[in-house]
């Protein structure tokens with residue numbers, strides 16, 4: 177699959193949609209406490225707003241049970257608080273974020289589900305893409321910035337409900353020429369985020385030194401899309417494009433595909449379990465005939 | 471967070487554009503003058519007989535609802551593997567300027583859009599481009615699965631001259647399409663400007679051979695209806711239409727992007743063996759099997775024979791395995807899990823309950839209150855009950871294929887077992 181065709185960026189006004197992972201289950205066990213992480217991110221957001229006064233930042237929190245907008249620089253009240261000790265950005269964002277986390281926890285208590293699950297990336301991605309629709313992309317360049325702590329991933333199968341939704345969002349972003357940058361904080365690489373960035377022409381980064389998170393964010397993700405063409409950005413270390421079979425959910429690098437619905441199987445079946453098509457044997461005769469003709 | 475106006479990124483730039491919002495957007499300068507010429511077409515009479523600009527938003531939305539209805543009425547197999555040749559007539563008739571700036575330019579522009587849309591809807595299918603000029607057909611691009619190479623060839627210099635020949639085009643295409651595997655659907659789409667065809671032999675025979683090889687031929691005319699085109703389409707099960715103007719042409723050509731229901735009957739289901747190569751690191755260097763030269767940077771490694779190829783989808787030059795990436799297949803999975811159409815919130819409900827209803831669109835956070843705090847038309851998702859504005863409704867169903875409301879709530883999602 178070819179990466180997204182790059183658009184010519186005439187202007188360096190950027191609209192940055194930041195998707196934050198606020199899944200509390202991930203942050204508790206972290207060697208980077210959530211408060212430290214937030215201070216890195218806040219400095220990063222501030223620096224973007226300072227780079228160009230027309231720049232805009234929208235932050236969407238991705239929780240365990242729901243997603244919501246927590247900050248929008250065009251709506252910032254700009255009054256600050258508590259004797260002006262805290263800038264407006266931090267005050268607004270922190271207040272909203274607190275409300276968000278309280279609500280997320282409530283929803284968590286209501287739902288009786290146990291165990292760890294991945295954050296609702298597909299939800300916040302979908303919201304962000306709807307939101308970008310309302311900005312005039314001729315006068316600013318939009319990019320999505322995903323900052324995620326850890327990602328659970330059941331493989332690339334349609335039986336993983338998040339998979340189809342996330343891929344749908346990625347393709348929609350590609351069509352709108354919105355690059356998805358991803359900053360992934362975890363031990364292994366995330367195939368989802370790697371694919372998202374590769375397909376949309378964004379940058380995928382897994383910071384090595386978490387103490388310097390701000391440095392990573394500001395040098396890689398704060399650069400507008402126009403300037404990126406002049407920079408040496410982190411190169412991809414390879415992308416995993418393997419698939420999972422629908423029958424055993426095994427990761428495979430070779431398999432059979434139903435020509436009707438494109439389901440993936442690891443071995444030859446007589447009938448497609450997804451669409452019910454029966455695979456004829458007569459096919460192979462025709463096939464060899466056409467091969468002979470060549 | 472419900473003041474829509476404030477969110478506009480650049481207030482001043484926006485004001486200038488306000489007038490031609492919707493129809494002036496993304497148009498070239500010459501197109502805009504053209505649009506201005508026909509300014510009377512964007513007027514309508516209201517109840518009292520006064521002229522008013524047409525409410526484009528409502529119009530677009532109505533069009534979209536219609537599309538959605540027809541789409542859900544004719545549910546067809548979507549993963550069909552199609553092999554389509556687009557034949558572009560570059561005879562001197564294509565230089566005519568009844569389409570601005572010329573038929574050729576209009577065709578090239580919309581074929582580009584068509585190619586991208588086609589690969590979005592038919593991920594494993596292939597397209598080839600053929601041109602007719604001076605009565606001779608020329609293969610502009612071979613059958614291939616990458617939109618970029620076709621678009622690049624289209625952007626090259628296309629000159630028009632001489633006569634046009636349907637028979638020559640069909641003969642050439644027939645030769646290529648006869649070689650494709652039998653699970654593939656063979657199709658030809660001819661974009662025909664000329665009013666005649668200048669053939670070396672009996673075209674009726676050629677039409678019969680096409681019919682026998684199950685090649686579905688469709689024609690979009692740019693001038694007037696011609697008998698031979700109509701006959702060709704009738705015989706081979708294709709569709710024939712003549713474009714009235716540019717927007718009609720665009721509509722007609724995009725109708726060919728989703729697989730036509732009729733060809734589903736020709737389909738023989740089959741399992742195709744495929745490989746999913748991994749992309750190598752950007753810093754690696756290897757000799758690729760397609761260009762036979764050492765290349766730095768990412769390439770893909772065939773899982774069966776470990777040969778390196780530069781691009782996906784492709785066929786491995788060494789072992790013949792079809793190589794694709796899993797996201798490529800995922801492009802069509804939204805057909806397997808279609809998103810339900812949203813319900814329109816009735817006006818009476820809106821007027822009675824608007825204080826209790828959400829004030830902003832769940833997707834984009836734009837206010838759903840119009841002038842004078844009157845509620846705007848809106849839709850709601852039958853599953854998650856969230857409200858959406860009309861723009862988001864169209865975007866969600868035509869491009870995104872996810873409901874942001876349903877996706878951002880956790881409902882019986884299985885617990886993940888392993889960290890990757």
Ligand SMILES: [Zn+2]
Pocket residue numbers: 421422423424425426441442443
């Ligand atoms: Zn299996």
Ligand SMILES: [Zn+2]
Pocket residue numbers: 434435436437438439448449450451452453
């Ligand atoms: Zn199937």
Ligand SMILES: [Zn+2]
Pocket residue numbers: 758759760761762779780
């Ligand atoms: Zn090569």
Ligand SMILES: [Zn+2]
Pocket residue numbers: 772773774775776777786787788789790791
């Ligand atoms: Zn091979």
Ligand SMILES: [Zn+2]
Pocket residue numbers: 306831832833834835836858859860861862863
């Ligand atoms: Zn909306």
Ligand SMILES: [Zn+2]
Pocket residue numbers: 851852853854855856873874875876877
């Ligand atoms: Zn919903």
